[in-house]
Amino acid sequence: MHNIILLLLCLLSLCTVGCDENTDMRLATEAGIDAVRAVALTDKAVxxxxxxxxxxxDSKQRVAPATSKYARRLQRLVGDxxxxxxxxxxxxVYLAQEVNAFAMAxxxxxxxxxxxxxxxxxxxxFVIGHEMGHVAMKHIHKKLRIAYASSAVRKAIAATDSTAGEIARSQLGGFVKVLLGAQFxxxxxxxxxxxxxIFMREQGYAxxxxxxxxxxxxxLGNNHSFLSSHPAPGKRAERLQQQLEGKAVSIADQKKGLWEKTKGAVLMVVNLLLGLLRWLAGLL
Structure with a gap:
């Protein structure tokens, strides 16, 4: 259902420019291709x-050389x-004063x-483990689809002969920026x-x-660039503290518990239906 809605939104954006005589058909076609890709991204394509x-x-940043104290420290931290x-x-490591980190698929x-x-x-x-988690759970796959959908919308706007189109045209090279800025x-x-x-506990880290x-x-404050894609750290800290104190459980454990309850309810209904069928069979 999510894929269908995403595709419909992208196609709707194309329909708004498709019949205009000032439409740039090349850009409109590219937008249509991006809209389809946003829905149909395979793991290999990702x-x-x-x-x-x-x-x-990497080409836009100053990457720390292996001899850098930052590179050596990171190497020591990630171990094997x-x-x-x-x-x-x-x-x-990117040699920049920005407080940031990110992962790719x-x-x-x-x-x-x-x-x-x-x-x-x-x-x-912890930050490294967090970014590993986004990769392992394929959250980046969703961000790529969002970025592609954004690309489709921008190209649809850019295909028109308008002020908005001029602005959109200047953003066509910003796919990676959109990808990194897409919020989890x-x-x-x-x-x-x-x-x-879990990673920290299993590895024996604090x-x-x-x-x-x-x-x-x-x-850092809510307007910081890192928090634009990693929101609400204060509440997240409270939640993890609750887990460490044994007063809360992980999302996976919550889902497992919900499944067990659901499975139990389904089995109860099935047993009731079977009992009803046996009773009806006895009457006949």
């Missing part, structure tokens, strides 16, 4: 796009966490030196937090650092 997007992002099941991760994880300056080792491990849902953030908390890391992020 991987290819992620590799290209990662390379583009380069392979998890079928997932392969790669890590680099191909396992790319980038951490800014500004974030490293702000966090302790275990707090950084609150559920996705919680799932990534849970993934990282799990309490998950809470202190989020509290530090909360001091």
């Amino acid at each position: 991987q290819r796009m992620a590799v290209r997007s990662s390379a583009y992002a 966490h380069y392979q998890t099941g079928e997932l392969t991760f790669n890590y680099k 191909d396992g790319t994880i980038r951490v800014y030196s500004g974030l490293m300056d702000m966090f302790t080792d275990d707090e950084l491990r 849902s609150q559920l996705e953030e919680k799932e990534a937090d849970d993934y990282s908390l 799990a309490q650092a998950a809470v202190t890391a989020l509290k530090k992020l909360a001091t």
Whole structure:
């Protein structure tokens, strides 16, 4: 249903420009292609796009050389966490004062030196685990679809001979920026937090650092660029603290509990129906 709605919205944007004599048909066609891709992205297509997007992002930043104190520290922190099941991760540091980090669907994880300056080792491990979680749970796949849908809408606008079209044309090269700026849902953030908390515990790292890391992020303010795609750190910190104290459970455990309750209710209904059928058969 989500895919159908997404496609309809994209196609609607195209219909608004399709019959205008001033429409740029090449751009309109590209917009239509992007709209379809947004819905039909395969895992292989996501991987290819992620590799290209990662390379583009790296080309726009100053990547820390292996001899840098930041690169050496990151290497020490990630240890042998380069392979998890079928997932392969790669890590680099951007030498920039910005407090930021992001992941791509191909396992790319980038951490800014500004974030490293702000966090302790275990707090950084939590952030790294969080980004790993977004990859493992395919949250980036959804972000790619959002970025493609945004691209389709921009091209549909750019296809018209208007002021809005001129503005949109200037943004056609901003796919990666749209991708990195697409916000995760609150559920996705919680799932990534849970993934990282489990990661911290399994590896024997100080799990309490998950809470202190989020509290530090909360001091940046709601308008900070990192929080545009990683919202509500204060509430997330409270939630993880509840888990550490045994007063709350992870999203996965909540889903498991809900499934057990649902399964029990379904079995009860089935048994009642079977009993009713046997009673009716006895009457006949």
